[in-house]
Amino acid sequence: MGNGIAYAALVLWPLIAIYLYRITTIQVASIWVILGGFMLLPVKTSINLPMIPEMGKHTIPVISALFGCWLIKKQRISFIKELGKIKYLVILFIVVPFFTAGLNSDPLIIGGLFLPSLSYYDGLALAVNQFLVIVPFFIGRQFFKTYDDQLLMFKLIVIAGLYYSLLMLLEVRLSPQLHTWLYGYFPHSFGQQMRFSGFRPVVFMGHGLLVSFFTVIVLICAVTLWKNRIKFCRFSPAVLSYYLLVVLVLCKSVASTLYGLYAFLLIKSTKPKTQHKMAVTFVCLALVYPAMSMMKIFPHQTVINVATSFDQSRAESLEFRFENEEILLEHSRERFFFGWGGWGRNRVYNEKTGKDDSVTDGRWIITLGQFGILGFIAEFGLLAITVFRAYAASKLVKPMGEQSLLAAHSLLIGVVMIDQLPNATLAPWLWLLAGILLGRSEAIISKGSEVLRK
Numbered sequence: 001m002g003n004g005i006a007y008a009a010l011v012l013w014p015l016i017a018i019y020l021y022r023i024t025t026i027q028v029a030s031i032w033v034i035l036g037g038f039m040l041l042p043v044k045t046s047i048n049l050p051m052i053p054e055m056g057k058h059t060i061p062v063i064s065a066l067f068g069c070w071l072i073k074k075q076r077i078s079f080i081k082e083l084g085k086i087k088y089l090v091i092l093f094i095v096v097p098f099f100t101a102g103l104n105s106d107p108l109i110i111g112g113l114f115l116p117s118l119s120y121y122d123g124l125a126l127a128v129n130q131f132l133v134i135v136p137f138f139i140g141r142q143f144f145k146t147y148d149d150q151l152l153m154f155k156l157i158v159i160a161g162l163y164y165s166l167l168m169l170l171e172v173r174l175s176p177q178l179h180t181w182l183y184g185y186f187p188h189s190f191g192q193q194m195r196f197s198g199f200r201p202v203v204f205m206g207h208g209l210l211v212s213f214f215t216v217i218v219l220i221c222a223v224t225l226w227k228n229r230i231k232f233c234r235f236s237p238a239v240l241s242y243y244l245l246v247v248l249v250l251c252k253s254v255a256s257t258l259y260g261l262y263a264f265l266l267i268k269s270t271k272p273k274t275q276h277k278m279a280v281t282f283v284c285l286a287l288v289y290p291a292m293s294m295m296k297i298f299p300h301q302t303v304i305n306v307a308t309s310f311d312q313s314r315a316e317s318l319e320f321r322f323e324n325e326e327i328l329l330e331h332s333r334e335r336f337f338f339g340w341g342g343w344g345r346n347r348v349y350n351e352k353t354g355k356d357d358s359v360t361d362g363r364w365i366i367t368l369g370q371f372g373i374l375g376f377i378a379e380f381g382l383l384a385i386t387v388f389r390a391y392a393a394s395k396l397v398k399p400m401g402e403q404s405l406l407a408a409h410s411l412l413i414g415v416v417m418i419d420q421l422p423n424a425t426l427a428p429w430l431w432l433l434a435g436i437l438l439g440r441s442e443a444i445i446s447k448g449s450e451v452l453r454k
Contacts, residue, residue: 002045003184009041010060017064021072026143029073030065031156034136035429037061039164039214043179043187043206053129057206062135062428069139077138086385093134093378096338096371097126104341113354118341126342136428137382140435145443147402150409153436154221155232158240161218165247168201168211172250176202195252212253213425216260217412217433219244223267224408228401254314255422259415272400272407276391279407282414283384289421290364290376293329321422324359331358332369339372346370363420380417386434387413389441396448406444409437 013033020029037057046056053059069075080087101123108115144150167178176193179202180186186202193200193208200208222244226237233240241264248260266275292298300322307315331348332339340346346369348358360366368376390410397403413434419425 021068111354212251212256279414
């Protein structure tokens with residue numbers, strides 16, 4: 001339970017959204033409303049109303065942006081029109097939870113633990129929630145079509161990251177306290193934020209891993225602006241990039257630091273074509289990882305051995321995650337196509353005591369367990385198609401600046417997908433970035449088709 005400030009922030013966010021949509025463009029307002037909500041609103045505090053999902057950090061900014069587009073800017077958002085075959089993934093994404101609920105009408109009793117059955121009401125609520133999850137994707141696809149729109153996204157993310165870095169550095173020095181000071185409680189395990197004789201910053205995102213991955217995205221955007229020699233504030237893009245790299249290291253997340261360093265070097269030292277190929281490689285790995293894990297052909301032990309050479313404790317953490325993936329994967333096989341649904345039914349419990357024996361870290365295993373392989377295909381397929389479309393569009397882009405921006409954006413989404421294997425960092429603002437990549441890619445392909453017809 002948050003304090004009065006926490007609930008006031010949730011209530012005031014739609015009013016802030018209305019103001020932003022009135023005074024600025026739909027592109028600027030959408031980014032600040034959706035990304036700003038993720039950066040600033042309280043974690044796990046929500047307003048519960050009948051017949052609709054909980055109104056909290058991940059839903060209020062999305063609904064605010066939806067109504068900002070509709071009511072303030074008078075722009076209807078198209079969810080199916082001109083989607084082509086992508087519409088089947090969208091339909092699957094929204095309707096699978098409804099079928100999941102229908103196929104989980106049996107309560108589970110495990111060692112004295114009672115897990116309730118799911119009703120069609122639960123299925124409808126899950127479907128509505130899935131719709132809200134995907135709204136930023138369509139806002140990005142429809143309203144960010146041009147090179148200038150895409151460049152705006154990169155600039156605003158860097159600006160957001162620079163301001164947020166001041167709060168992050170404060171918590172690196174003092175320990176994660178801002179959420180407690182402002183909203184009255186700490187949203188996660190404090191012990192998990194202690195790393196390498198210091199602290200991970202949490203700020204208002206809920207966990208240090210989310211902050212570090214946010215910094216990765218900001219760093220990718222900054223390095224891309226540096227490569228394109230785009231200066232938009234008093235500091236040079238090079239200085240900003242190196243500063244953000246230092247901030248990323250101070251976040252004390254090994255995986256995110258590796259992502260950031262690799263992306264930094266890749267963007268600075270390779271051509272756009274190479275970056276597109278690497279993005280496609282990341283996407284393909286994320287798509288086939290569940291199948292490789294099921295068939296036990298992914299080299300988990302090799303990855304652990306490599307991690308051991310760097311840090312023993314991180315290797316042990318990675319091994320623990322792989323072990324949990326294995327037991328959760330075995331559990332998911334029992335309801336392979338549509339999953340177990342919510343209420344913790346996707347987790348594994350001790351048959352004698354009812355104690356939860358599982359830890360769900362990766363987004364892929366959470367989605368697979370809750371909504372089955374069809375839910376996984378819908379969610380990861382929608383993210384993947386944006387990178388595949390960008391790769392196709394890259395062959396039609398001539399100006400080097402546009403090529404660099406498209407390639408870095410594609411790499412960004414590839415990194416997002418890879419991070420869903422060990423972590424669960426997927427949030428509405430990342431869906432917005434994926435939608436922007438799709439919208440820009442479709443605009444390039446459409447323009448190329450027109451040129452060919454002429």
